[in-house]
Structures are given as structure tokens and as C-alpha cells.
Amino acid sequence: MTLLALHGVSCHFAMPGGRALKAVDGVDLAVEAGQTFALVGESGCGKSTLAKLVLGLERLHAGRIVFDGTDVADLDRSGRRRFRARVQAVFQDPYSSLNPRLRVGTILSEPLTARGERGRAVQARTAEVLELVGLPENAARLYPHEFSGGQRQRIAIARALVPQPELIVLDEPVSALDVSIRAQILNLLQDLQNELSLSYLLIAHDLALVEHTSDRLGVMYLGEIVESGPSAEVFAEPRHPYTQALLAAVPRPDPAHPRASGHVTGEIATALDPPSGCRFHRRCPHVMEVCRSAPPIAHHANETTAGGNTVKCHLMDP
Numbered sequence: 001m002t003l004l005a006l007h008g009v010s011c012h013f014a015m016p017g018g019r020a021l022k023a024v025d026g027v028d029l030a031v032e033a034g035q036t037f038a039l040v041g042e043s044g045c046g047k048s049t050l051a052k053l054v055l056g057l058e059r060l061h062a063g064r065i066v067f068d069g070t071d072v073a074d075l076d077r078s079g080r081r082r083f084r085a086r087v088q089a090v091f092q093d094p095y096s097s098l099n100p101r102l103r104v105g106t107i108l109s110e111p112l113t114a115r116g117e118r119g120r121a122v123q124a125r126t127a128e129v130l131e132l133v134g135l136p137e138n139a140a141r142l143y144p145h146e147f148s149g150g151q152r153q154r155i156a157i158a159r160a161l162v163p164q165p166e167l168i169v170l171d172e173p174v175s176a177l178d179v180s181i182r183a184q185i186l187n188l189l190q191d192l193q194n195e196l197s198l199s200y201l202l203i204a205h206d207l208a209l210v211e212h213t214s215d216r217l218g219v220m221y222l223g224e225i226v227e228s229g230p231s232a233e234v235f236a237e238p239r240h241p242y243t244q245a246l247l248a249a250v251p252r253p254d255p256a257h258p259r260a261s262g263h264v265t266g267e268i269a270t271a272l273d274p275p276s277g278c279r280f281h282r283r284c285p286h287v288m289e290v291c292r293s294a295p296p297i298a299h300h301a302n303e304t305t306a307g308g309n310t311v312k313c314h315l316m317d318p
């Protein structure tokens, strides 16, 4: 079952001189219930803006965001309140996302007290989420600065769990942490997903991170998803030259099975002044004449797989 679906979602920012920065431009994606959809791409590709659109922190310029079968734009006030509880977020930096002046117990109980809950039920839920993320009950009495970076991210995850969400947007959830801690947090997120049937929209710049942590994958370049599909298939057989280049940069532990080679040159263009035709054409090793003028349309690369692979590239033209 599809829990979250984005249809032609765009977010443009007006810039001086009447120009528009097309941070997100016509994105389609679907997050299945209980699964992880990973959105990957270089810094500035629009993936964090997309996360903000889902969370209602940026205004939709065009398209539809459908959650559990309902267009979010059609929700009334109480529907929006429920939506905000059902969709939570964990951000990159646990240092800045937790109020340093509040005890952890207060931070965790805020979503409940804000909707009028008091007393033992709040305390019980606070203790429950601390246990879920592997922290002792007495953590509630301490302040965020009394914890390590990894523990603070556990607190941020606990806070996201408090309202019993169904979808959590994970915006670079481990990239600010020591390498030694990252696997622990990723394992925790995996365990929580299994235990609570959570769905994740995982935003990451690091393809290596998502290979074993996502069910489906979307590769984003200058505001567009250029390739998407089941993660295992995209990793096994990347079809878009940009995906191939990103994958070629990921170290492969088994030298007997190296990745397909890929090579990109040239400057990353900006979404303020994207190239005509295919936005990747100035960096693409396979560029053809048509790529410079005609934007490629999305092709289904493999109709036989569940959900299929979609690739936006003229190499896929019949």
C-alpha cells in the first residue's frame, strides 16, 4: 500500500530579476507502507527542499502530495493536525534540533502536552520511547548537552516517535555523526521500522548509505528525479549516466566485482539557470545532439519488476 505519493511536485523560488529557482521540478515518487524510499543526490539538488514540502515547511508551487489516500491540500484544520502527528522528521544535526534549555523529558513530552495530555500517560509514553531508542529512563531528567552526538540523535528519534507516526522523514540522519556511530543509528532505525511498521523517506547524499537501508531509490539532479526503482536493481544495473557516475564513486568491497565505470566532468549547474534540454548534458559522457535541446521524458526501463525502474534519459528513447 502506498502511504505517501508525490505527483508532479514543484517548488520554485522567485529570485531578483524575475527569475525562478526551480529547486524541485515535477517530482513523482511513492513511499510504500513499512518501506524506505531513499532520495539521493549531490548537495543543492533539491532533496532537502522536497523533504520540507512533504513536511509542509515549504509552499507547493505545483503538483499534489497525497498521504494515505488524501490530498494534503484538502485537509481541514483537524486533518492537518493529525497529519502533523502521523508524519514526523529527524534532521541531520542533533545538536541544533534539540532545545538545550529543556530537559529531555520535557522535549519528549511537548507533542503530547501541546494536545492537552497530562500526567502519567505522558510520563509512560516518554519512558516508552526512551526504551525504544535504547536510552535509560533517567535520561528524561538530563539536558541534551549531557549526551554524546549519537545519544542526542537517539533523543531526536525518540521525539519523532512520541506521537506514534507512520512516516518519518529522515533528512541526512547520520551525516553529522562519527563514522563509528553511524551503523548503530542506522541499525536502530531499521529495528524501529521492523517493530513499529514505520515508513521512511530517507534523504542522503551518500549512495553507499542507502544501498542496504532502502527498498526503493530515487536519484535527484537539479530538481528532477532522473532515475528511480527498487534499490537492489538500481545498484545492480544503473541506467542513467548520472546514477552510473555516483555509483562509480562508491567504494566496492569486492574488487572481483567492480562497479560499472562512470565519469562526469564539468561544473554542477545551478537550479537558477539549468541547462536547456537534459539538465545533465554538460557533464554527461554520453551526450548527444538531442540532449542539448530536448528534455528527456521518463521511460520505464523494466516493466517486469514490482513498481519498475524509471529513467529520464535519451539513451532510453526507442
Ligand code: SF4
Pocket: 240, 241, 242, 278, 279, 280, 281, 282, 284, 285, 286, 287, 288, 291, 296, 312, 313, 314, 315
Ligand atoms: Fe546524458 Fe543525454 Fe541521457 Fe542526459 S539525456 S543523461 S545528456 S545521454
